[in-house]
Amino acid sequence: MFNPRLKPASRPAIDDDFFLPELCESEALFALILLAELLVLVLVLAEPMLPDFDWVRLALTSLFVQWIVLLSAACMCRLRPLLAQLRPWLAGCLCSALVVVLTLACTLVADYYDLGGQLPRSGEVNLYLRHALIALIMSALLLRYFYLQSQWRRQEQAELRARIESLQARIRPHFLFNSLNSIASLVAVDPYKAEQAVLDLSDLFRASLAKPGTLVPWCDELALARRYLSIEQYRLGDRLQLEWQVEGVPDDLPIPQLTLQPLLENALIYGIQPRIEGGLVRVEGDYRNGVFSLCVSNPYDETGDGQPSRGTHQALGNIEARLTALFGAAATLSAERRDGRHFTCLRYPCERLSQEARAL
Numbered sequence: 001m002f003n004p005r006l007k008p009a010s011r012p013a014i015d016d017d018f019f020l021p022e023l024c025e026s027e028a029l030f031a032l033i034l035l036a037e038l039l040v041l042v043l044v045l046a047e048p049m050l051p052d053f054d055w056v057r058l059a060l061t062s063l064f065v066q067w068i069v070l071l072s073a074a075c076m077c078r079l080r081p082l083l084a085q086l087r088p089w090l091a092g093c094l095c096s097a098l099v100v101v102l103t104l105a106c107t108l109v110a111d112y113y114d115l116g117g118q119l120p121r122s123g124e125v126n127l128y129l130r131h132a133l134i135a136l137i138m139s140a141l142l143l144r145y146f147y148l149q150s151q152w153r154r155q156e157q158a159e160l161r162a163r164i165e166s167l168q169a170r171i172r173p174h175f176l177f178n179s180l181n182s183i184a185s186l187v188a189v190d191p192y193k194a195e196q197a198v199l200d201l202s203d204l205f206r207a208s209l210a211k212p213g214t215l216v217p218w219c220d221e222l223a224l225a226r227r228y229l230s231i232e233q234y235r236l237g238d239r240l241q242l243e244w245q246v247e248g249v250p251d252d253l254p255i256p257q258l259t260l261q262p263l264l265e266n267a268l269i270y271g272i273q274p275r276i277e278g279g280l281v282r283v284e285g286d287y288r289n290g291v292f293s294l295c296v297s298n299p300y301d302e303t304g305d306g307q308p309s310r311g312t313h314q315a316l317g318n319i320e321a322r323l324t325a326l327f328g329a330a331a332t333l334s335a336e337r338r339d340g341r342h343f344t345c346l347r348y349p350c351e352r353l354s355q356e357a358r359a360l
Helices: 026-046 055-083 088-112 121-187 191-210 218-239 260-272 310-330 354-359
Strands: 215-217 240-245 254-256 279-288 291-299 332-338 341-349
Touching: 026 055, 026 121, 055 088, 088 121, 121 191, 121 218, 191 218, 215 218, 218 240, 218 254, 218 260, 254 310, 260 279, 260 291, 260 310, 260 341, 310 332, 310 341
Parallel strands: 240 279
Antiparallel strands: 215 254, 279 291, 291 341, 332 341
């Protein structure tokens, strides 16, 4: 379902927003064939019923309609990039006109070779007019359905974008306040380190605000997290030890911005602050079969009284909500304790750089 390899450059955005779906794709083509077959049944049942059902008539009508459907789908699929540059109403009119022209052409071929049986000359005009009107009505209804579906999908994406931006806006002040608390603890102890930490925080927060959108490359998120840890290193000193095992994560893999930093903050609050001797924070990341997994662990002492703050609970809940909004039910965020360590892990499917366009 997910391709872990980087996909080629995508089409222009205007093509992606076009109301006409990719009719060359197997799912859309299957739906068209099924709808066409239902139309054939309606046309056959609309005629007077005979004691013996005319299966030959059903087969010929089905073949005739499927010709039109497949030809129309192929033409619209090839013309879709050009149609996407037009106004929706004009593109819809051209699509309907194309279907009518193909219907008349198929009718002419079937009439010329007597594929539907001998046609009385007196009924020739009526046949062409009947087929043209049926093609016009059905294509107009189907295009209208595609347009309404695209409008609904666009509204759904706008609501999702607003929700994600709201969550993103909440986590940035939280991130800033906790970093300022760390710097405040340095002011009285080591003013020089406090000054350096303020400069690091300035660059760090500027970087977090400079990236528009909700997804950033893994390399940017990793750099952001390392700068945050440099601030904490001023305060914790040798008590904070770090181990990185993220070589298997591609640099261009998309991740929601400010995801790793709250996980690291959670690890510091659980495993480093309550312990006089500090401890090791391990970051493990991997990307296999189109699924990204990230795990941050820290030492855990059951006798200690260090508990995650309300802000940390909010940040982790924020991460889980953003993962669910962006990647669906397949995304998970879990926390567990084993072997004397506390693990906070997340997993979600993604397709590298193409995932950002799909999400929003």
